[in-house]
Amino acid sequence: MLRRFCLYGFVKNQKYFEPFLYLALLDKLSFAGVGMLIGFRELCVVVMEVPSGAVADVLGRRRAMIVSHACYIAAFVTFALAAEAWWLFAAMFLFSIGEAFRTGTHKAMIFAWLAREGRSDEKTSIYGQTRSWSQLGSALSIAIGATLVFATQRYDIVFLLSTVPYAINIANFLSYPDDLDAARSGGVKPGQMLQTMVRAVRQALGNRPLRRALAEAMTFNGLHKSSKDWLGPLLHVVALQIPLFAFLTDRRREAILIGGVYIVLHILSSYASRHANLIVRQAGSTRRGSRLLWWINLAVFLLLGAGVLAGFGAVAVVAFVALAVLQNFWRPIIVGRVAEYADESQTATILSIESQTKTLFTAVAAPLLGWTIGMMSRELRFLPLAILGVIITGIMLATDKNDERSPPPGQKRETARKTPPPTT
Secondary structure, rough: HHHHHHHHHHHOOOOOOHHHHHHHOOOOOOOHHHHHEEEHHHHHHHHHHHHHHHHHHHHHOHHHHHHHHHHHHHHHHHHHHOOHHHHHHHHHHHHHHHHHHOOOOHHHHHHHHHHHOOHHHHHHHHHHHHHHHHHHHHHHHHHHHHHHHHHOOOHHHHHHOHHHHHHHHHHHHHHOOOHHHHOOOOOOOOOHHHHHHHHHHHHHHHHHHHHHHHHHHHHHHHHHHHHHHHHHHHHHHHHHOOOOOOOOOOHHHHHHHHHHHHHHHHHHHHHHOOOOHHHHHOOEEEEEEEEHHHHHHHHHHHHHHHHHHHHHHHHHHHHHHHHHHHHHHHHHHHHHHHHHOHHHHOOOOOOOOHHHHHHHHHHHHHHHHHHHHHHHHOOOOOOHHHHHHHHHHHHHOOOOOOOOOOOOOOOOOOOOOOOOOOOO
């Protein structure tokens, strides 16, 4: 089963357009327009995310994942064919449905399988492995996408080709065993999904360690999601500044530079996801591991600001890559930390709430960043990202009360899994 989970992650990240998304949008929209479009996507996800988690818990998680991927496919086709700005909003709406039905649902299936196998204490490690395969999939995706953009000098082709792996993943879901579907037996009673959402929200708000973990997930993940795709436009600027491959067209130069940087980024991210449990083991708990990553995050945002102010584009690129790698150490840790306090019957809903907090942050931050980036001079264009990162990270470190509270009765707190001594 673990192989099928890893296959899902590898195939799901075959989004050949991903490093070129903002550049493709900037062909048709302003910086502020791109920010508004991303904010629109996140608002749609906010509205649908927790209900979609409840739908997955009540009606079945495989069905939710199939609906998700069908909407992704429709979105990719719409992006490719969009001739006017309003078509981009239609594509983003379809994309948001796919995001809402996906986030939290597949992780809930993984954790349900671990519980049935008696391996619940391996949440961080196993999720890290699956995420590692996702990042390897991204590395391959970037290589393919960059090659296509270099050869065709067009962005629409990378959207269209992304439909193929998503169709493959639908077939993969159909091979999952029925006991991972977690659909409620006896049919769906009126109001059952609403009751599931209310119980999950009450659990999230009433459990102090879970509430703190959700707040950290919102800010750390939201910062990453709000800033990560601006790496493409930054690399575009750098590509125009350096004399390397000056004989090529601008789009082919950016394809080479973006492809190379993103491949390195995802290989490093794969390593980070696979070894996230080492941070937990060294720190002694998921909470202490999270705090360590917050301090490193602060240092990297300061580096990003220094690189922008000094006019060293390469330093800013290194900072962006470091932020992506940190996110892939962070994600398995925070998911495992949130799952420590979630009832198994509501795991998909709780994890959807976790993802929704990130989405809500991004819905506010993305339009603001798009507007401020568009207002800045070309040399200081990415300074707002660094300022926002330093402010948010500083607030989270200052409000961390460093408490190690026990989980609710009947739940066992996850601890770092110790590696057994080698046998002789």
